[in-house]
Amino acid sequence: xxxxxxxxxxxxxxxxxxxxxxxxxxxxxxxxxxxxxxxxxxxxxxxxxxxxxxxxxxxxxxxxxxxxxxxxxxxxxxxxxxxxxxxxxxxxxxxxxxxxxxxxxxxxxxxxxxxxxxxxxxxxxxxxxxxxxxxxxxxxxxxxxxxxxxxxxxxxxxxxxxxxxxxxxxxxxxxxxxxxxxxxxxxxxxxxxxxxxxxxxxxxxxxxxxxxxxxxxxxxxxxxxxxxxxxxxxxxxxxxxxxxxxxxxxxxxxxxxxxxxxxxxxxxxxxxxxxxxxxxxxxxxxxxxxxxxxxxxxxxxxxxxxxxxxxxxxxxxxxxxx
Amino acid sequence: xxxxxxxxxxxxxxxxxxxxxxxxxxxxxxxxxxxxxxxxxxxxxxxxxxxxxxxxxxxxxxxxxxxxxxxxxxxxxxxxxxxxxxxxxxxxxxxxxxxxxxxxxxxxxxxxxxxxxxxxxxxxxxxxxxxxxxxxxxxxxxxxxxxxxxxxxxxxxxxxxxxxxxxxxxxxxxxxxxxxxxxxxxxxxxxxxxxxxxxxxxxxxxxxxxxxxxxxxxxxxxxxxxxxxxxxxxxxxxxxxxxxxxxxxxxxxxxxxxxxxxxxxxxxxxxxxxxxxxxxxxxxxxxxxxxxxxxxxxxxxxxxxxxxxxxxxxxxxxxxxx
Numbered sequence: 115x116x117x118x119x120x121x122x123x124x125x126x127x128x129x130x131x132x133x134x135x136x137x138x139x140x141x142x143x144x145x146x147x148x149x150x151x152x153x154x155x156x157x158x159x160x161x162x163x164x165x166x167x168x169x170x171x172x173x174x175x176x177x178x179x180x181x182x183x184x185x186x187x188x189x190x191x192x193x194x195x196x197x198x199x200x201x202x203x204x205x206x207x208x209x210x211x212x213x214x215x216x217x218x219x220x221x222x223x224x225x226x227x228x229x230x231x232x233x234x235x236x237x238x239x240x241x242x243x244x245x246x247x248x249x250x251x252x253x254x255x256x257x258x259x260x261x262x263x264x265x266x267x268x269x270x271x272x273x274x275x276x277x278x279x280x281x282x283x284x285x286x287x288x289x290x291x292x293x294x295x296x297x298x299x300x301x302x303x304x305x306x307x308x309x310x311x312x313x314x315x316x317x318x319x320x321x322x323x324x325x326x327x328x329x330x331x332x333x334x335x336x337x338x339x340x341x342x343x344x345x346x347x348x349x350x351x352x353x354x355x356x357x358x359x360x361x362x363x364x365x366x367x368x369x370x371x372x373x374x375x376x377x378x379x380x381x382x383x384x385x386x387x388x389x390x391x392x393x394x395x396x397x398x399x400x401x402x403x404x405x406x407x408x409x410x411x412x413x414x415x416x417x418x419x420x421x422x423x424x425x426x427x428x429x430x431x432x433x434x435x436x
Numbered sequence: 437x438x439x440x441x442x443x444x445x446x447x448x449x450x451x452x453x454x455x456x457x458x459x460x461x462x463x464x465x466x467x468x469x470x471x472x473x474x475x476x477x478x479x480x481x482x483x484x485x486x487x488x489x490x491x492x493x494x495x496x497x498x499x500x501x502x503x504x505x506x507x508x509x510x511x512x513x514x515x516x517x518x519x520x521x522x523x524x525x526x527x528x529x530x531x532x533x534x535x536x537x538x539x540x541x542x543x544x545x546x547x548x549x550x551x552x553x554x555x556x557x558x559x560x561x562x563x564x565x566x567x568x569x570x571x572x573x574x575x576x577x578x579x580x581x582x583x584x585x586x587x588x589x590x591x592x593x594x595x596x597x598x599x600x601x602x603x604x605x606x607x608x609x610x611x612x613x614x615x616x617x618x619x620x621x622x623x624x625x626x627x628x629x630x631x632x633x634x635x636x637x638x639x640x641x642x643x644x645x646x647x648x649x650x651x652x653x654x655x656x657x658x659x660x661x662x663x664x665x666x667x668x669x670x671x672x673x674x675x676x677x678x679x680x681x682x683x684x685x686x687x688x689x690x691x692x693x694x695x696x697x698x699x700x701x702x703x704x705x706x707x708x709x710x711x712x713x714x715x716x717x718x719x720x721x722x723x724x725x726x727x728x729x730x731x732x733x734x735x736x737x738x739x740x741x742x743x744x745x746x747x748x749x750x751x752x753x754x755x756x757x758x
Contacts (some may be wrong), residue, residue, distance in 0.1 A: 246691075342701045343567075343701060355683075358680035358681055358683075361678050361680075361694070363696075364694075364695065364696035365698045368701055369697040369698055369700075369702070371695045372683065372693070372694050372695075373686060373693040373694070374685075374686040374687040374692075375665075375691040379687075379691035380665075382664060
């Protein structure tokens, strides 16, 4: 089968197309023929070695397709079923072997591409808003990278909840998208200091929560913008990892909460995985969540996909089609 | 009037008894005759310079007494009122001038000793279990320094809420006090590794919340004893400041939450302060909350009180009597 492989961590050129045997399922696994795999910033972190995994590795943590083989002990899925998953690595390929207890069935009303586009990012937006900091009607949230993959979903869901959303983006085009998704205020951080502007927009009171996937360049200002006892939800680091900091700063800035969540800990049990993916699929099927899948690339063009993502040229979801 | 003054920061010996003028009330202040002043860990931190304030200064943030004079703008209190306070520097003295918003009325049903002990320690315990992490029946809480000033109160409150309480303490005597206060299990950390023991006591699952006023000595292990998505409430640093924290650690150890809190943010309005003190005084008056007074010193012996506090000799509140 064709697959994208990283033999040595590095830039986008580290990803090479190779021919590998189609995997055989272990007793607890199923093999899926991928219809689409989702591209996520976390793929970049593995490719460049910021997150560690043994090489050679096949990047990609999100996929959807049809079950073509099941292991001896698998009873939860059958050949021919449409399934989706987000799991450790291996999705930039034509086939993937995945632990069966990590597979969820894709319901009618949701396409393979929609499923591949939302497993990781949709469930991320969901857990952030419903569990990490349960956002309530009337809360004010600051959302960075609001036109990104997670961003657009986060803004739509937060809008549905009835929170006031202050979004930051880098271009006018992205600002339009964020507004369209339901952001109440949009700040072009490339033109304006988002700290000063958010203070102005909140009459100096600050926001209840910051959802920050950008990290290094936004963290400190985010702390300045939280109202006392507010929460910094640091769920990514696209500008770089936040370096170690003196926790007394949290006290000085208002006895703040900090959390650095990761999706795996919010779908740790099968029960939670099924419930969370079900909630996201439900929103898609009901038309409540609009997905932007503007950028689809053939599997062979994975390098270009990463360049586009890292160059911040893209909005919404990027998919690789084997 | 007699007062304890710090001319240079340093060890307990820098607490010198001096004779200084009785303070005058500014427009929104009242002068209070101090009946009892509370000794707190934070006093030692101002005395030795870990926390900064210009010298010379009179230490002490807490006490109970009677109002002898009010400034022209004061509305909330009157001469003759029996009051208690926290947050007003200058309490190690016969008189202190305090902003009116710090002064809370003390009911007849409780003593000056109880009122004083209820201020910094009581307010802290109250905000910890009601707000920093709202403790629920059935949860498991790890309470460090469970026989300390704040610790004994957190244990009592947590027990009353119906939580399972695991405490840590440095001796058998202190462990016994913590057990009497309602702790279900107490780990004598000088003999046992609290990390291993907490894991054993929770069948490997970890606790829901850690209430920690110790800081440096316990931080790393705290991250290892919490369940997935558990909460670390860091409210003090009696063993020293926690070194810089890498947010990625919070993710790695289970998408943990951390708050680094201080009392001021939980008593930011007079309304909030009075709500807490009313609740505390009521609990004390009807016997639900027991304030353990470990020792009372004449004002002149303030240095000894700091030696005793830092040497962790006593369990319970230390008081100074001018």
